[in-house]
Amino acid sequence: MENENIKSELLKNHPDYKEHQEPWIRMVKVDNVRRGIPLLVRVSALLGAMLTGAIIILAMGSNPVLVYTAMITESLGSPSVLRETIRIAIPLLITGLGIALAFKMRFWNIGAEGQIIAGGVAASYFALFWNGYLPYPMLLIVMFIAAVVAGGIWGMIPAIFKSKWNTNETLFTLMLNYIALEGLRYLQYGPWRDPRAFGFPIISPFPAEARLPTLFGVHIGWIIALLLVVLVHIYMKKSKQGYEISVVGESVQTARYAGINVNLVYLRTMFISGAIAGITGYVTVAGANGTISEEFTGGVGFTAITVAWLAKLNPVAMIVISCFLAILDKGSGPLVNSFGIPSSVAGIITGLFLFFMLGSEFFLNYRLVFRKKEEIKN
Amino acid sequence: MNNSAVKMVNISKSFGTVQANKNVSLEFKRGEILALLGENGSGKTTLMNMLSGIYYQDSGEVFVDGEEVVISSPKDAFDLGIGMIHQHFKLVDVLTAAENIILGLKGSITINRKKLAAEIREISEKYGFALDPNKKVYDMSVSEKQKIEIVKVLYRGADMLILDEPTAVLTPQESDVLFEMLRKMKESGKAVVIITHKLQEVISISDRVAILRKGELVSEMDTSDATIKSLTEAMVGRKVDLAIKREEPHFGEEKLIVTNLTCLNVEGHKALNDVSFSLRAGEILGIAGIAGSGQKELCESITGLYPIENGSIIYRENDIQSELRGLTPAEIIKKGISLAFVPEDRLGMGLVAGLDMVDNMMLKSYNLEKGMLVNRKRPKRVAEMLIKALDIVTPGVSTPVRRLSGGNVQKVLLGREINSEPSVLVVAYPVRGLDINSSYTIYNLLNEQRKKGVAVMYIGEDLDVLIELCDRIMVLCDGVVSGIVDATKATKEQLGFFMTSD
Numbered sequence: 001m002e003n004e005n006i007k008s009e010l011l012k013n014h015p016d017y018k019e020h021q022e023p024w025i026r027m028v029k030v031d032n033v034r035r036g037i038p039l040l041v042r043v044s045a046l047l048g049a050m051l052t053g054a055i056i057i058l059a060m061g062s063n064p065v066l067v068y069t070a071m072i073t074e075s076l077g078s079p080s081v082l083r084e085t086i087r088i089a090i091p092l093l094i095t096g097l098g099i100a101l102a103f104k105m106r107f108w109n110i111g112a113e114g115q116i117i118a119g120g121v122a123a124s125y126f127a128l129f130w131n132g133y134l135p136y137p138m139l140l141i142v143m144f145i146a147a148v149v150a151g152g153i154w155g156m157i158p159a160i161f162k163s164k165w166n167t168n169e170t171l172f173t174l175m176l177n178y179i180a181l182e183g184l185r186y187l188q189y190g191p192w193r194d195p196r197a198f199g200f201p202i203i204s205p206f207p208a209e210a211r212l213p214t215l216f217g218v219h220i221g222w223i224i225a226l227l228l229v230v231l232v233h234i235y236m237k238k239s240k241q242g243y244e245i246s247v248v249g250e251s252v253q254t255a256r257y258a259g260i261n262v263n264l265v266y267l268r269t270m271f272i273s274g275a276i277a278g279i280t281g282y283v284t285v286a287g288a289n290g291t292i293s294e295e296f297t298g299g300v301g302f303t304a305i306t307v308a309w310l311a312k313l314n315p316v317a318m319i320v321i322s323c324f325l326a327i328l329d330k331g332s333g334p335l336v337n338s339f340g341i342p343s344s345v346a347g348i349i350t351g352l353f354l355f356f357m358l359g360s361e362f363f364l365n366y367r368l369v370f371r372k373k374e375e376i377k378n
Numbered sequence: 379m380n381n382s383a384v385k386m387v388n389i390s391k392s393f394g395t396v397q398a399n400k401n402v403s404l405e406f407k408r409g410e411i412l413a414l415l416g417e418n419g420s421g422k423t424t425l426m427n428m429l430s431g432i433y434y435q436d437s438g439e440v441f442v443d444g445e446e447v448v449i450s451s452p453k454d455a456f457d458l459g460i461g462m463i464h465q466h467f468k469l470v471d472v473l474t475a476a477e478n479i480i481l482g483l484k485g486s487i488t489i490n491r492k493k494l495a496a497e498i499r500e501i502s503e504k505y506g507f508a509l510d511p512n513k514k515v516y517d518m519s520v521s522e523k524q525k526i527e528i529v530k531v532l533y534r535g536a537d538m539l540i541l542d543e544p545t546a547v548l549t550p551q552e553s554d555v556l557f558e559m560l561r562k563m564k565e566s567g568k569a570v571v572i573i574t575h576k577l578q579e580v581i582s583i584s585d586r587v588a589i590l591r592k593g594e595l596v597s598e599m600d601t602s603d604a605t606i607k608s609l610t611e612a613m614v615g616r617k618v619d620l621a622i623k624r625e626e627p628h629f630g631e632e633k634l635i636v637t638n639l640t641c642l643n644v645e646g647h648k649a650l651n652d653v654s655f656s657l658r659a660g661e662i663l664g665i666a667g668i669a670g671s672g673q674k675e676l677c678e679s680i681t682g683l684y685p686i687e688n689g690s691i692i693y694r695e696n697d698i699q700s701e702l703r704g705l706t707p708a709e710i711i712k713k714g715i716s717l718a719f720v721p722e723d724r725l726g727m728g729l730v731a732g733l734d735m736v737d738n739m740m741l742k743s744y745n746l747e748k749g750m751l752v753n754r755k756r757p758k759r760v761a762e763m764l765i766k767a768l769d770i771v772t773p774g775v776s777t778p779v780r781r782l783s784g785g786n787v788q789k790v791l792l793g794r795e796i797n798s799e800p801s802v803l804v805v806a807y808p809v810r811g812l813d814i815n816s817s818y819t820i821y822n823l824l825n826e827q828r829k830k831g832v833a834v835m836y837i838g839e840d841l842d843v844l845i846e847l848c849d850r851i852m853v854l855c856d857g858v859v860s861g862i863v864d865a866t867k868a869t870k871e872q873l874g875f876f877m878t879s880d
Contacts (some may be wrong), residue, residue, distance in 0.1 A: 258707070259707035
């Protein structure tokens, strides 16, 4: 203590001492980003993530080059793994589209998870109990409609409460996730439990009539996803309703001034947002899984938030981002077996890529200014 | 005594690609009131924000009492005796004046309220005004709040006071009181800087004027050598015509008849109380009043945005009368009532800041087109036409309007509303924050509308302009109409009296 005081006194008497210094580092907002800079920043982020990941891989006793090569070959190297990767990308893409509509309106829908479950459960109901009453394609169509309506209603509930009582949609949508999940668990452990499953609490597989057909080896969910990209793009950019979403998102006051019925826009958009998440539930149960279980969403409802943000709510960019995340996911899976890297570390490496990608956005908007050297000397 | 308090030498500051200040050197002297003058975006506030520690300069030095200093935080500024009174007050509503004044200061855990109150009284008496230390801020008028801000700065021992547009929110009478205070501060040896737009004030209060243009100091003179004309020309950089062209009125039928209009605010008090007036075609009706006297509620109830408790608003078009009360903005548009409204909050209500000019043009008309999709052809043509007609400075029709300067934003908004060929035009504070040149463009646009036979309602704050521009002036005081006068015969004093009549 005593020493510290003497030290600071000495410092003050030093001729170079300056009581108030210019801040060591400052942020400066960048107005006009030069062409090519965004690409440069993103590539550097990717390299930075790979380098940091390499340190962790080295610490685990593996060769980073081999690990990264394996990640690529395991996700893109052969038609069969490629199909697998696409299967992972489909729900991310569809859900991201739904979330983007809500986010464009600044309605923080983090309830896609619950909306996916609602859609999946509704589709499953028809798959499990209506087979034989409906001819082949009809069953799939009814399942689709059921998923859309159920997901839409699940999405619309928080909007109803927001428009009537101005509730916080972030908490509301989050809580509805748990309600949907517990509802599904109830069905799985109770009324929908498969009696022929040797006591395991599972729901029986769907009949073939309730399975989505495949094209090029992947269920046609990928066609639905691409179709939705086009539709959502047109809806956001060209339709009156899409225009209303942008206005409400920017300023509710302006929307009222323009004669837009803000509550109606909340309800309608959240119905569509939830309905699209419901479609994710549909393609997952009818396409990828062929049944429903409490884990069937795989956290897609949350990961898709990252997809929507990284793509800056642009539907076309979401194709790229969802594929990128799918590559990371698929590629990091086999690391456990081939390299003996714990799955938690594989998760850390995936997380690093996301961290660097999201963090790099900062450098597109801001530039850092360091204190100049000669000022320190002065 | 050396009377130089603060000296800025070769100060430069840029934000991104915008150079806010460029090699500005300026001296502030004790016992002097310096007026800092300049158009919007000329860098006045940025320059002062560097003195008060909010920004840090890219290059250049600051000297206080001859010694070089580094001001990297508001605390540094306080320590050096520099205090700034911002345009928007930074007070806690539920605390008393005294509590606000000591907020953020180091001190003992308990407050010696008696001593504090005595100190505050001493300061306020010294400069010739009254401030009740125990009054809560939410009970105070705007000018009282401003006094707290001033005492706050003085209490911390400031030798130099910077006031950013202090009279923008005051009545003429209140401004006079403020000026009296400033003169007393000057006499007691403080350096006072006042940032303002109003040239009359510069002439009446300041000793010296410094004029900034596009971030550079273009002129510095003793006020005794300055005239309004010379100041304007130095500010704008060329000769300007400062007359509002008023032509003989041709009044038509009564377009809008408001009777016994009463509206409640959130707390249930009467924001508008039994307001009755009419608005004729070909006339500009000015609405004067202290900020918050019901102007906002008046505009918004006419345009369907504010619930009406009692009374009626009749709109007349060729002897067909329609009741506007109870209609939503969408219903007003649908009925074909051509009512245009330029709200006070341009980017928060009149325009969508993040969208481009084309999308903003169709804000009120996108739904009139048939079909599900929007048609951007027509709004694009309107946007291009307005850019040409009103000299709007913008990189293009697809630039978000947020990026435009204040004057250009207002031209986009007013342009869109005028383009809808309204028969009633309601404008709220259309020149607030605009520089003198843009302001006159706006006045002329309004006069053109008047000539075309539009009924214009103009909510204003500058009484000189209201008298010069309007045909009649209605004064609101606390939601009540305290007077409607013929503008050609009105005086500022008379209006000021009505503004505070209760």
